[in-house]
Amino acid sequence: MTDPNPVADLRFYLQSARDALLWKLEGLSEYDVRRPLTPTGTNLLGLVKHAAGVELGYLGDAFGRPSGEPLPWLEEGAEPNADMWATADQSREDVVGLYRRAWAHADATIDALPLDTVGRVPWWPDGKDEVTLHHAVTRVIADTQRHAGHADILRELVDGAVGMRKDNVGVPSDDPAWWEDYRGRLERAAREAGRNATRDADRSADRSA
Structure with a gap:
C-alpha cells in the first residue's frame, strides 16, 4: 500500500476529465462540434468553453491568481x-487553446498552494464566499466529469462514437449487431414494465372501487 497523496489523486481525476472532454471533439467537423443537440442547446465546443471559465474562476480568481485571460462572456x-456556446468567429483552436491554458493556470495554483488554503469566490454571496482549495478542486472535478458525461451522449448522437477515454473505451462490444440486439432487449423490457405498471394500477383501482 502506498502513502496517500491527495494532491496527486485530485490532479489525476481532474486531468482524466479534461482529456475525456477534449477527446469528444476529435474527428468532428466545425458544424458538429458546435451544433445544439438538446432542447437547451447543449453542444460539445460550448462544454469546453464553459469548463475553461470554471477552471480560471475557481482555481485562479478565487485564490488571488487571475489569469489575465479575457472572458467577455x-x-x-x-x-x-x-x-x-462558441460564436462563428470563435474558432475551435481558440476555445481548445483557452482550455489548455486554463489547465496550466489551475495546475499552477494547485502546485503553489496547500489544499487548506482559503480563497474567496467572487460570484458567491458575501459572507458565504470562502472556499478551501481542496473544496474548489473537488468542485471543478465534479463539474468537469459531469460535462464529460454530457459530451459522451452528444458525441454518440452525432456519429455513434462511444467510449470513456481514448485508451479505454469501457464498452463490451464494437459490433453494431450486438448493440442493436441489446437495445432491442432494453426496449422490450421497458415496454413490459410499462404494461405491468398499467395492469397493477388498473387492479388497484378496481379494488378501491
Missing part, C-alpha cells in the same frame, strides 16, 4: 449562457 451584462 462571463462579465457583468453578458448574454445569458454566453459561455455555453
Whole structure:
C-alpha cells in the first residue's frame, strides 16, 4: 500500500476529465462540434468553453491568481449562457487553446498552494464566499466529469462514437449487431414494465372501487 497523496489523486481525476472532454471533439467537423443537440442547446465546443471559465474562476480568481485571460462572456451584462456556446468567429483552436491554458493556470495554483488554503469566490454571496482549495478542486472535478458525461451522449448522437477515454473505451462490444440486439432487449423490457405498471394500477383501482 502506498502513502496517500491527495494532491496527486485530485490532479489525476481532474486531468482524466479534461482529456475525456477534449477527446469528444476529435474527428468532428466545425458544424458538429458546435451544433445544439438538446432542447437547451447543449453542444460539445460550448462544454469546453464553459469548463475553461470554471477552471480560471475557481482555481485562479478565487485564490488571488487571475489569469489575465479575457472572458467577455462571463462579465457583468453578458448574454445569458454566453459561455455555453462558441460564436462563428470563435474558432475551435481558440476555445481548445483557452482550455489548455486554463489547465496550466489551475495546475499552477494547485502546485503553489496547500489544499487548506482559503480563497474567496467572487460570484458567491458575501459572507458565504470562502472556499478551501481542496473544496474548489473537488468542485471543478465534479463539474468537469459531469460535462464529460454530457459530451459522451452528444458525441454518440452525432456519429455513434462511444467510449470513456481514448485508451479505454469501457464498452463490451464494437459490433453494431450486438448493440442493436441489446437495445432491442432494453426496449422490450421497458415496454413490459410499462404494461405491468398499467395492469397493477388498473387492479388497484378496481379494488378501491
